[in-house]
Amino acid sequence: MAKDEFKEFKLVGTRPDRPDGLDKVTGRARYGADISAPGMLWGAVVRSPHAHARIVKIDASKALAMDGVKAVVTRADFPTGLTGDAWNLQENTMAGERALYDGHAVAAVAAISKTLAEDAARLVEVEYEILPHVTDVDEAMAEGAPVIREGAADATVPEGMHPNVVKYMEFGRGDIEAGFAEADLVKEHTFKTEAAHQGYIEPHACLGQLGEDGKGEMWVCTQGQWYIRKMCADVLGLDGAQLRVTPSEIGGGFGGKTTIFMEPLPLALSKKTGGRPVKIVMSRSEVLRATGPTASASMDVKIGMKKDGTITAGRAEFRMQGGAFPGAPVDMALYCAFAGYNVPNLEHVGYDVLANRPKCAAYRAPGSPMAAFAVESLVDELCRELGLDPLEVRMKNAVKSGDQASYGPKFGSIGLVETLEATVAHPNLQAELGPNQGRGVAVGYWFNHSGETSVSMAISEDGTAQVSVGTPDIGGSRASIALMTAETLGIPYEDVRVNVVETGALGVNEPTHGSRATFASGKAAVEAARQAIGEMCRRAAKEWGIEPEAVEWVDGAAQPAGPNAGEFPPMTIAEIAGKMGSTGGPISGHHESVPEGVGASFGAHVVDVEVDPETGRTTILRYLVVQDAGRAIHPAYVEGQYQGGAAQGIGWALNEEYIYDDQGRLQNPVFLDYRVPVASDLPMIDTVIVEVPNPGHPYGVRGVGETGITPPLPAIANAIQDAVGVRVRQLPISPPRLLAALKAKG
Amino acid sequence: MSKIHVTTKVNGDTVEFLADPRETLLDCLRDRLGLTGSKEGCGTGDCGACSVTLDGTLVCSCLVLGAEVQGREIGTIEGMGGDDTLHPLQRKFIEHAALQCGFCTPGFLVAGKALLEKNPNPTEEEVRYWLAGNLCRCTGYDKIVRAVMDAAAEMRGEAA
Missing domain, CATH: 3.30.365.10 (Aldehyde oxidase/xanthine dehydrogenase, molybdopterin binding domain)
Known part of the structure; x- marks a missing residue:
């Protein structure tokens, strides 16, 4: 079945042990909650028990009076004047005037022990004025629904829609009515999916430290240390480069750890305690109540099919709520809805709707599963009614x-x-x-997906290679990147060590998201390896006294090519590396781009x-x-x-x-x-x-x-x-x- | 609240710690003794990431209080292999790619070891039901079940 136009590989396609396997079967691998720091405090978060409520007053005096309680932060401790996504992130990190969902953070406490911080959090008194709420997407856009936030809609939303509709989109092709008229059978139904959580087994955890001078450090479980850095810097009004973010091993993410939830809070608390490190580890109920599940969806789909299984037209109208902030993946859902089918006549309509639920986050192919549920269910219904084989129909219409x-x-x-x-x-x-x-x-x-990618590779004195990547390894990407690097360099897999590095070590990398780590970091690692190979060929050429172009790289060694072939014995990577100090200095490769393809x-x-x-x-x-x-x-x-x-x-x-x-x-x-x-x-x-x-x-x-x-x-x-x-x-x-x-x- | 002095054995070593009466055994292992291999995924006994043995019985250490383990014997992931060898389960988990993020892995290994001590020749169904208290969100369990079955076969002396 494989259309294999590629040459055979030595390593690519094999199944060696993963480089981080030993650490992960012995309990040594260090995840978000596994690190402590000298002088560390523990943080705990006070959360709204109401779906929608005005915050009338927060009184932390009893908490602060406890022995060992060091600081309380509320929204008053955050900078003001943020706009756009930065404001959304800040508002979600810590509620301002109103709590927008059950579990929304309203204050945070730092104390000398975890139990003390939790006790103190319970003593923070918050007075609420409960407001009407809405959690269902269809109800949230109906007339009379409580308004989550006035003025949140962007320019795409036509006038007259409920203020909870914050984004509207439509696109299509062909003549939808003519397409349905051409069909022998047209069916139309409404489909609904509930929000599901990514359910990573590791709760969010972050150890943060921030001094008066605005310099800070974070140890955090995240899919993307640079994203976390920018978001925390935006929310707290810091300079990005002053914040150094080290990603821990990550206990699952599935999209849910590409953004921030409580991560700025250890920093804010740290700053208020004279720069002591503060650790916050979420409980499972905090994860489910206050970190991003995916959106819930209500979807109308209409499809026309001929008796022979040809799909003549399709229409999808999707309504999704992604919590109290814009960002439900309705666009992705619509793009994916009919992606597998060659249909001449299509219409797509989408609504991103606010509701009193936690801010949604990406979840594995965001939007696509909901779209597939609606479209693939309806295609199946059509196949059944027309007596057609569902796989043959997919094949007949396949792109x-x-x-x-x-x-x-x-x-x-x-x-x-x-x-x-x-x-x-x-x-x-x-x-x-x-x-x-x-x-x-x-x-x-x-x-x-591709995305911003920066990778460095360096050859060690013994001819082994280290690769620095910015994409945390969630499911074995160290192994895949080591395989590709070793294949390119012509050295054993075991001779390559892939390190996931902190923000200070590379340029900006997008997170491990969009199925991109092996594609983008892998492609960049191969480019970096090729660069190092070029340099090693130049070193060999210099020693042999021939042109660098007359040297080729074969099986981990430089060898003379063309007219010089066979004139000198191959010079291995270990030989070249062993004397790099006297032949021009360190040998490395670096690649940064938004990889195409x-x-x-x-x-x-x-x-x-x-x-x-x-x-x-x-x-x-x-x-x-x-x-x-x-x-x-x-x-x-x-x-x-x-x-x-x-x-x-x-x-x-x-x-x-x-x-x-x-x-x-x-x-x-x-x-x-x-x-x-x-x-x-x-x-x-x-x-x-x-x-x-x-x-x-x-x-x-x-x-x-x-x-x-x-x-x-x-x-x-x-x-x-x-x-x-x-x-x-x-x-x-x-x-x-x-x-x-x-x-x-x- | 005054703390309770606890002397207990962890992986064969006698250790002491002071426990807040409300702290779980998991908290004490992680924060008092620095044994962070046991993980907290839920704190309610639903995910099994904190699995340890207590006097040989498999328990969720998040459901045991630290103060309860005076004079007991605890086994954690850190004590699973020998000084320079891995337990066959640990080796098979790596060989079968039975971990992705690895966060649930210590719990699965401790639970799997307890299973094989009780039942050296489990069926696939028995493995699945024994491990039903351990959540993995990455693998769909396929490779975990295969790794446990393969380790069991090796430990019985059968060729894989």
């Missing part, structure tokens, strides 16, 4: 390299067709299904389920992920991304949801009630890595992290319909919801 994407640009090299071919060929599709069992398929898409990826999932008609519980019997990786640098970690994405999608489809009571308080802020999949919920997750190499990357990488969470939502809904004949258009399809649907069907 190919060079096609105009539904959202505008032309696709470069893509592998949807190859992905579908591999799916059809998989033995899981031949498995027999019993009573109450069903099979569902769906396709998902993600753009993948991002390769988008498609995936297809096939799931078999069994529904218990008496309880409404859905069991996953079999699960197959097929996805185009471009090239799998370390296939085991590519499989891991596919499996992990599928598991998160399964959780979102079947159980995970934000449940609010009529006061707007989150009812399930613990893992017992926010039910992520456990080992006994899942079968083995079968994977097929399709490799249609991305010509924009030296080793063909596309990026593999995100696409995998997209198809499970609709694939499971489709399988449930196949099993018990009930179509559920609202997630999660939890046992009570499915049982009710089964009873309604009779």
